[in-house]
Amino acid sequence: MLKLENLTASIGDVQILKGIDLEIKPGELHAIMGPNGSGKSTLCHVVMGNETYQEHGKILVENSDLSGQKQLERSNAGVFQSFQYPVGLPGVTLREFSQNINKELNNEEIEKLAEKFSVKEFLDREVNVDLSGGEKKRCELFQISLTSPKVALLDEIDSGLDIDAIKSVAELINANRDENTSYLIVTHYSRILKYLDVNMVHIVVDGEIVKSGSKELIDEVDSDGYTQYQGK
Ligand SMILES: Nc1ncnc2c1ncn2[C@@H]1O[C@H](COP(=O)(O)OP(=O)(O)OP(=O)(O)O)[C@@H](O)[C@H]1O
Numbered sequence: 001m002l003k004l005e006n007l008t009a010s011i012g013d014v015q016i017l018k019g020i021d022l023e024i025k026p027g028e029l030h031a032i033m034g035p036n037g038s039g040k041s042t043l044c045h046v047v048m049g050n051e052t053y054q055e056h057g058k059i060l061v062e063n064s065d066l067s068g069q070k071q072l073e074r075s076n077a078g079v080f081q082s083f084q085y086p087v088g089l090p091g092v093t094l095r096e097f098s099q100n101i102n103k104e105l106n107n108e109e110i111e112k113l114a115e116k117f118s119v120k121e122f123l124d125r126e127v128n129v130d131l132s133g134g135e136k137k138r139c140e141l142f143q144i145s146l147t148s149p150k151v152a153l154l155d156e157i158d159s160g161l162d163i164d165a166i167k168s169v170a171e172l173i174n175a176n177r178d179e180n181t182s183y184l185i186v187t188h189y190s191r192i193l194k195y196l197d198v199n200m201v202h203i204v205v206d207g208e209i210v211k212s213g214s215k216e217l218i219d220e221v222d223s224d225g226y227t228q229y230q231g232k
């Protein structure tokens with residue numbers, strides 16, 4: 001579903017991603033872990049088509065190469081990004097936003113989905129304005145259920161959440177999961193991954209995937225940190 005081939009990204013002379021190869025099959029969930037500043041968010045931004053970065057390499061979604069395309073085209077091709085720091089949209093209510101991102105849903109259907117994601121009470125408030133951290137993350141997951149993307153990039157969906165909220169966010173991810181969507185989840189913590197069915201874990205250090213493996217890698221990171229991978 002998502003295949004990255006030798007994906008690089010730079011800003012001016014500074015190279016941030018140094019050749020990422022990754023394949024996430026339909027319905028799979030892969031976790032990206034790595035130290036601060038290693039390029040995890042950049043990876044999400046570049047796949048989504050953020051023009052701040054000069055990208056090279058291939059970004060294949062269902063075998064069509066999105067590299068060089070604009071964000072809107074990538075979004076239409078089924079790429080969804082949830083931000084580490086979701087931005088507010090003053091003047092736009094969550095209901096209006098929802099109606100716009102999926103015009104096929106009627107109000108009743110939107111409310112039903114909103115209830116499932118415990119965001120119904122926010123439908124008539126502005127998107128992400130003055131919501132708590134956990135409330136914003138629930139709204140991000142609600143958007144996935146509205147759009148059914150082919151590829152969902154979730155950047156630190158667990159950051160700033162209390163223990164119970166992490167569990168409920170994981171449950172909402174599980175509730176969304178099906179064979180049509182591949183997930184890339186960036187996280188620093190093993191806690192959320194314990195509640196998810198993770199197919200593969202990739203460790204990113206200094207713009208490169210230095211190790212990939214199964215769920216056992218999470219415990220390796222947990223007990224020994226990232227220095228073990230540095231300089232590899
Ligand atoms: N727009 C930008 N301009 C300049 N440098 C940038 C830009 N975006 C990212 N970088 C740099 O690229 C590196 C990787 O940043 P990125 O945000 O991808 O890290 P990260 O792995 O997501 O870190 P964290 O775990 O702290 O969120 C950092 O050194 C960052 O300062």
Ligand SMILES: [Mg+2]
Nearest residue numbers: 040041042084
């Ligand atoms: Mg980040």
